[in-house]
Amino acid sequence: xxxxxxxxxxxxxxxxxxxxxxxxxxxxxxxxxxxxxxxxxxxxxxxxxxxxxxxxxxxxxxxxxxxxxxxxxxxxxxxxxxxxxxxxxxxxxxxxxxxxxxxxxxxxxxxxxxxxxxxxxxxxxxxxxxxxxxxxxxxxxxxxxxxxxxxxxxxxxxxxxxxxxxxxxxxxxxxxxxxxxxxxxxxxxxxxxxxxxxxxxxxxxxxxxxxxxxxxxxxxxxxxxxxxxxxxxxxxxxxxxxxxxxxxxxxxxxxxxxxxxxxxxxxxxxxxxxxxxxxxxxxxxxxxxxxxxxxxxxxxxxxxxxxxxxxxxxxxxxxxxxxxxxxxxxxxxxxxxxxxxxxx
Amino acid sequence: xxxxxxxxxxxxxxxxxxxxxxxxxxxxxxxxxxxxxxxxxxxxxxxxxxxxxxxxxxxxxxxxxxxxxxxxxxxxxxxxxxxxxxxxxxxxxxxxxxxxxxxxxxxxxxxxxxxxxxxxxxxxxxxxxxxxxxxxxxxxxxxxxxxxxxxxxxxxxxxxxxxxxxxxxxxxxxxxxxxxxxxxxxxxxxxxxxxxxxxxxxxxxxxxxxxxxxxxxxxxxxxxxxxxxxxxxxxxxxxxxxxxxxxxxxxxxx
Numbered sequence: 001x002x003x004x005x006x007x008x009x010x011x012x013x014x015x016x017x018x019x020x021x022x023x024x025x026x027x028x029x030x031x032x033x034x035x036x037x038x039x040x041x042x043x044x045x046x047x048x049x050x051x052x053x054x055x056x057x058x059x060x061x062x063x064x065x066x067x068x069x070x071x072x073x074x075x076x077x078x079x080x081x082x083x084x085x086x087x088x089x090x091x092x093x094x095x096x097x098x099x100x101x102x103x104x105x106x107x108x109x110x111x112x113x114x115x116x117x118x119x120x121x122x123x124x125x126x127x128x129x130x131x132x133x134x135x136x137x138x139x140x141x142x143x144x145x146x147x148x149x150x151x152x153x154x155x156x157x158x159x160x161x162x163x164x165x166x167x168x169x170x171x172x173x174x175x176x177x178x179x180x181x182x183x184x185x186x187x188x189x190x191x192x193x194x195x196x197x198x199x200x201x202x203x204x205x206x207x208x209x210x211x212x213x214x215x216x217x218x219x220x221x222x223x224x225x226x227x228x229x230x231x232x233x234x235x236x237x238x239x240x241x242x243x244x245x246x247x248x249x250x251x252x253x254x255x256x257x258x259x260x261x262x263x264x265x266x267x268x269x270x271x272x273x274x275x276x277x278x279x280x281x282x283x284x285x286x287x288x289x290x291x292x293x294x295x296x297x298x299x300x301x302x303x304x305x306x307x308x309x310x311x312x313x314x315x316x317x318x319x320x321x322x323x324x325x326x327x328x329x330x331x332x333x334x335x336x337x338x339x340x341x342x343x344x
Numbered sequence: 345x346x347x348x349x350x351x352x353x354x355x356x357x358x359x360x361x362x363x364x365x366x367x368x369x370x371x372x373x374x375x376x377x378x379x380x381x382x383x384x385x386x387x388x389x390x391x392x393x394x395x396x397x398x399x400x401x402x403x404x405x406x407x408x409x410x411x412x413x414x415x416x417x418x419x420x421x422x423x424x425x426x427x428x429x430x431x432x433x434x435x436x437x438x439x440x441x442x443x444x445x446x447x448x449x450x451x452x453x454x455x456x457x458x459x460x461x462x463x464x465x466x467x468x469x470x471x472x473x474x475x476x477x478x479x480x481x482x483x484x485x486x487x488x489x490x491x492x493x494x495x496x497x498x499x500x501x502x503x504x505x506x507x508x509x510x511x512x513x514x515x516x517x518x519x520x521x522x523x524x525x526x527x528x529x530x531x532x533x534x535x536x537x538x539x540x541x542x543x544x545x546x547x548x549x550x551x552x553x554x555x556x557x558x559x560x561x562x563x564x565x566x567x568x569x570x571x572x573x574x575x576x577x578x579x580x581x582x583x584x585x586x587x588x589x590x591x592x593x594x595x596x597x598x
Contacts, residue, residue, distance in 0.1 A: 031520040053518045063516040236532040236560040236567065238511035240521070257495055259377050270516060275508045276558055291560060324515075326523040326532070326567050 001173065003185035003193075004165045006156075010181040011163070015042035015090070021175060022086035022124065025059060027052055036089070047091050047158075050134045051318045055096050055246035056089050057103060060119040067115060067253065067266045080265060081118075088124045088175075091156075094148050095140050095318040097127050099246025101151040105310045106249055115268070124171050127155040131196065132203050139332050140317030141204040142212055147197070159192045207332045210339040212313070218335075218342045219304040223296070227337045232292020234327040239272040241321035241329070242298060247306075247314040248272070273297050299334065351498070354386035354398035355429075356419060358405030358412050359439050359467065363484040364430030365389045365404055371487050381498060400425045400497060403476075406432040406439045407468045420474040425497055428470045429490075431483035431585050435554040438483070438585060439467040478503055483552035483585065486538040506536040507557050510549050514540035522548040528571055530581055533559035552585050 006014060018024050019039055026045040027034050034049040036056050066080035092100075107116035129148055130140075140146040148155045153172030156163045164185055167173050176182045185193075208215065242248040252271040257264040272278065274294050279287040288294045306314040315331070322330045355365055369375070369389045378384075385395030401423035407416055420426055431437035442450045443466050451459040470476050480493050496503035506512075510531040514521075517540050522529035530551035531543065542549055561582070568578045 030518075032524065033520050035518050053520065054515070058518075234563055234566065236509070236563045238509050238515075238532045240511055240515050243512065243515040256492075257499075259374070259381065259491070259495070261381070261495065261498060272508075272512065275512070276556065277507055291563075324521065326521065327563055328570070 001177070001184050002167055003190065004167060004176045004182050005159075005185050005189050006163045006165060006176075006182050008162060012042045013181060014179070015039065015045060017179065018088055018090065018126075018175060022088045024088050024090055025056070026090040039090070045091065047128050047156075049091075051093060051095065051138075051320055051323070053324070054244060055099055055318065055320065056092055057099065057246055057249075059087065059089060060100070060116060060123060061103065061107075061249060064267050064269045065115060067268055070255075070264055070266065072262050072264075084118050084122045086122045086124070088126060090126045092125055092127045092152070093130060093134075093318070094127060094155075095138070095143075095145045095316040096246055097125060097151045098143070098145040098149065098316040099318070100125065102247040102306070102310075102312065102314050102316070103249060104151075105312070106247075109310075124175070125152040125154075126172070126175075127152040129155060129157045131158060131200060135319065135323070137319030137322040137330075137332075138317055139207040139315070139319060139335075142206045142208040142332075143313060143315055143317035144212065145317045146200070146204045157193060157196060159189065159196060162189075164189050164193050207317075208339060209336045210342075214339065214342075215303055215313075215335060216307050218338045219300060221342070222338045223300075225338060225341060227334060227341070228292045228296040230337075231295045231329055231334060232290055234329050235274070235291040235295050236327055237274050237276060237291050237294065238326070239274045240324045240326075242272040242274055243270060244320040244324045245302075246316050246318060246320070247302070248298075250278075273301070295329070299331075303335070350381065350383045351399045351425075352385045352395065352397060353382045353400045353402065354384075354395065354423075355389070355402045355404065356386070356415075357388075358403065358416070358433070358470075359408040360405030360430065360432040360437070362389065362404065364432075364480075364482075365402075367484045367487055368402075368429075368490060371491070374491070378494070382494075396422075398423060400427070402427045402429045403433050403470050404429045406436050407465075407470060407473050408439060408442075409463050409465060411463070413465075413473055416470060416473050425477050426470075426474065427478040427480060427493065427497070428476045429480050430485050431481060431552050431554070433470045434479045434481050435586060436467050436469045437552075440586070441584070442467050444583070479505060481505065481535060481553035482538055483550075486541055488539070489537050508536050509556060510534045510536045510538065510540050510543075510553070512536050513538070514543050514549075517544055519543045523567070523571060526571060528568055528573055528577075528581065532567065533561065533564045533582075550584060551581065555582070555586055 024039040025036050026039050027049045028037050028044045028046055034052045036052050039045060068077050068080050070077045107113040153169040155166040165176060250271045251268045253266060253268045255264055255266050288297055302315040303313060306312060366389060385398050401419050407413060428434040432439055451462055455462050478493050480490055493503045513536050514531055527548045529548040531549040533555055534549055534551040535553045535556055538553060565578055
């Protein structure tokens with residue numbers, strides 16, 4: 001079975017089934033925004049949502065992650081976590097799946113990161129395709145992530161009365177098989193999916209004023225651009241943009257001792273290139289003193305350096321950095337300023 | 345760890361509300377674990393004896409009288425390690441608001457016709473009078489940080505106070521940004537370390553932990569202005585706990 005269908009009235013029944021199969025995380029409302037949370041009541045799950053405050057990266061690259069346990073006397077170390085549990089990320093947008101794919105490239109690059117891989121191996125991703133823009137901040141069409149491009153186990157598309165589900169892995173297939181309410185998709189369903197994709201072409205328009213192919217070249221020439229000064233003036237260096245980014249993975253490590261002062265745990269904690277001390281080294285030298293140079297670095301880490309290293313852009317188009325910035329630093333505007341300078 | 349004689353710990357309060365000592369007293373059974381590591385010899389929130397031999401002195405409150413100056417200097421002579429506990433001791437705290445007006449006017453306002461018989465000087469954080477070895481920010485102090493500092497003291501290591509804003513911790517806690525709710529919040533310019541305690545509980549940040557080394561005050565002012573605050577309100581937000589830096593912001597904002 002390659003495609004299956006699920007009637008919407010059976011969605012909660014399926015969610016209950018998923019909840020029994022593995023630890024289930026899904027988007028739900030928090031005040032006027034949305035967050036991924038463990039599902040207690042399947043009625044809380046929402047599928048129409050603006051990208052969550054934090055991307056699902058918190059489940060495979062936690063904010064504060066235990067790395068190892070240690071004792072000072074007699075000196076010994078041990079695994080901090082013995083077993084990892086299977087978990088399902090439900091209702092993940094295609095932009096966030098692109099984020100997971102980026103992280104995968106980074107953490108599988110040698111030396112492999114076992115802390116990430118331990119979790120990733122246990123992860124099952126069930127995506128939901130967006131049929132319209134979540135809000136005005138997203139730039140997923142320019143990044144090509146408004147449509148599914150792999151990296152998931154199951155992908156749901158809303159066809160009105162029912163969902164059509166693309167089955168993309170064995171793990172995924174297990175979650176839809178042997179259930180009388182999930183059926184193999186008929187030809188009419190496939191045609192409906194086709195029409196749905198066609199309609200999307202009218203809804204999603206590239207947000208950048210130039211093609212994505214041009215963006216890399218523009219960044220190659222824009223290191224000295226005045227655009228960075230303008231961005232730097234607005235920036236308060238709060239680090240919100242990097243925390244909410246699905247592809248930011250910088251971290252610090254920290255040892256915490258118990259009150260015994262003999263037993264402790266080593267943690268890794270999210271860190272950010274936007275912090276004042278981030279690029280400070282021994283001797284007091286600071287390679288990125290200004291907020292303008294730190295913002296520039298963030299953008300180059302999305303549109304230039306990863307292209308050099310991994311041959312892919314590390315912006316997913318989710319729009320979180322713009323959405324979360326209280327100073328109003330806007331990714332689309334910044335990239336478009338660079339593109340327009342180029343054409344002058 | 346080798347067993348050594350337990351360090352003797354004393355608590356002293358100056359001009360403050362004693363709320364930070366109360367935080368310490370409220371750590372519950374952990375207090376019992378602590379007695380394995382230290383001898384508490386002077387702590388009037390929790391005990392009636394008052395020992396005068398100590399190695400470690402926790403100082404709560406700011407220095408606001410000539411007598412305070414003499415007393416803190418004496419404590420400094422005895423203590424091997426001296427800790428500023430809480431906003432008043434660390435940065436002057438709300439007591440610093442007094443420094444905004446002339447001393448005469450401040451005395452008049454508080455003591456009326458008794459003003460002349462009151463000895464008072466400008467409010468100062470402890471480090472303006474004696475050397476401070478460790479700083480614990482906050483109004484009140486955040487207990488997990490108090491324990492972290494205490495462990496650093498016992499290990500003889502420095503405690504590094506974060507030099508990044510509260511937003512960093514707040515975002516990791518996945519709070520809805522206060523600006524999203526049209527509330528002005530001092531998070532972007534305030535030193536982290538409290539795990540965004542107030543915002544986690546539905547409040548906003550008032551800046552009690554003091555400003556960052558290099559707060560982006562110009563950009564922060566833009567944000568606050570965008571959210572409808574007037575210069576005077578912004579200045580008040582910046583200086584509620586931080587009057588020792590108030591003059592600097594006077595110049596920047598006017």
